[in-house]
Amino acid sequence: MKNRLTELAKVVLALALPLLLVAVVKAPAIGESAAPASISEGELLASGLATPNAKLTPRPLKTFVCLSSWYGQDFDGQVTADGEIYDMYAQTAAHPSLPMGSVVRVVNLRTQKSAIVRINDRGPYVPGRDLDVSYQVAKELGFAHRGTARVRVELLKVPKSKNEPPAN
Numbered sequence: 001m002k003n004r005l006t007e008l009a010k011v012v013l014a015l016a017l018p019l020l021l022v023a024v025v026k027a028p029a030i031g032e033s034a035a036p037a038s039i040s041e042g043e044l045l046a047s048g049l050a051t052p053n054a055k056l057t058p059r060p061l062k063t064f065v066c067l068s069s070w071y072g073q074d075f076d077g078q079v080t081a082d083g084e085i086y087d088m089y090a091q092t093a094a095h096p097s098l099p100m101g102s103v104v105r106v107v108n109l110r111t112q113k114s115a116i117v118r119i120n121d122r123g124p125y126v127p128g129r130d131l132d133v134s135y136q137v138a139k140e141l142g143f144a145h146r147g148t149a150r151v152r153v154e155l156l157k158v159p160k161s162k163n164e165p166p167a168n
Contacts, residue, residue: 016040044054051168060105060154068151069124070144080121086133094121094132101159106133107152108141116156 004073072088080086082100093106098119105113107156124132135144143149 018052025062027081036108060156062155063152064130065109065150065152066130067128067148068131068133068138068143068153069126069148070133070135070138071123074136082120084120086097086121090134090150091117091135091137092120093117093137094123095119095153096124096130097121099158102155103157104152105156106131106137106141107154108143109150109152111142 068164071094075086078086079091081094083091086092093104095102095104098104100119103116103121104119105114105116109151115133117133117137121132124130131150131151138144138149140151141151
């Protein structure tokens with residue numbers, strides 16, 4: 001009887017653990033906003049950027065540190081470089097050269113708060129700055145009131161080239 005209970009407990013744990021991990025990943029960390037990201041944890045898992053483990057943090061393809069600023073109301077509703085309508089509350093950013101559609105994690109080096117955003121615009125056009133995040137992202141990272149912050153940018157995903165042949 002004891003062996004059956006042990007086996008049953010193992011099966012229940014094996015089935016429940018993935019559900020618990022998903023619940024933990026979806027819960028916002030203390031001090032972080034519950035605003036929806038442009039790429040969900042489920043999409044990260046499905047894309048192969050993350051695996052179902054305790055951390056669920058994809059390994060960056062490239063990392064660099066730069067000065068970031070944010071842009072908001074003056075640009076809200078205007079067309080971005082990739083043809084989308086800019087939404088100052090979306091999880092997006094502008095970079096001078098990263099491919100459109102790239103997914104990056106932006107970490108405020110002062111607060112250690114992070115956000116995952118998608119590159120959908122070009123900029124910034126101010127010398128010395130290499131990233132412009134949306135107002136919402138700046139709020140989440142804790143620098144909307146300051147205007148700029150030193151950030152670490154971790155390139156997580158680069159979209160396939162439109163000229164690339166489909167996979168077999």
